Amino acid sequence: MVSTTTWVLDTNVLSEAARPAPHAGVMANLSRYEGELAIAAPVWHELRFGWLRMPAGQRRDAIGRFVQDVAGQLPVLAYDAQAARVHAELRTQREQLGQTLAFVDGQIAAIAIAQGATLVTRNTRDFAGLTGLRMVNWFELQ
Template identity: 45%
Template sequence: MTLRYLLDTNVISEPLRAAPSPAVLEKLRLNEEFLAISAITWHELWFGCRRLPDSARRSAIESFLLAVIAPAMPILPYDEGAAAWHAAERARLAAQGHTPPFADGQIAAIAHQHQLTLVTFNMADYQGFHEIPLEDWRS
């Protein structure tokens, strides 16, 4: 299996929406063997879930994470290589007067480290980072 795509939190959570994008669902289905998420995205998904009160919604999200996501795709770590690239990019962007959110930088670093295309609905959050191919699967 060769990974191609790192999914941002907003993309991997699309199936949980009340009216998910058919285009996104189709791309997820067609590319399922090439997908990964970052440990940062895994954290964001669980954090969002744990903030919910005990409810059918929370149970559905927990089931989605444990039964669908965890067995289906790798969860890539934020390791020393990603951290070094992230630090260099933060310094470069700070010198230009930009301060992207730390978690977005971590996700970008993991995509860079593994030479993956980052799939996101928030293109602007990542456009300042060097050498990160971006795709928005809604269209």
């Protein structure tokens, strides 16, 4: 199990670091918590898929370097049996409320919960109300 001080970065948080003018609060926390950061396997997929489907050119090359050199150095947390159990519970919870949980969002949340970690995301509405999920939005920090 990963330490409870681990931060699981959602795609929108990690990709912020690749922007020409990234959010200062996000960058400060990425630096502050270096060594305590991880990504969920579905986030690793989203980053690589987004990069690989880009048309050839300088932007694709720059994103490729970011994906390999920065994101590629972070621990990748697996979607394992425990995460699958939690994911099923989260989906059932939402379904009973007449709501749908996006499958990948459910996987990411379940991995964070199973690892005892806090999810860092800009899309807090997508994850709101999920039992057992701790999350924070570093974009709201100065």
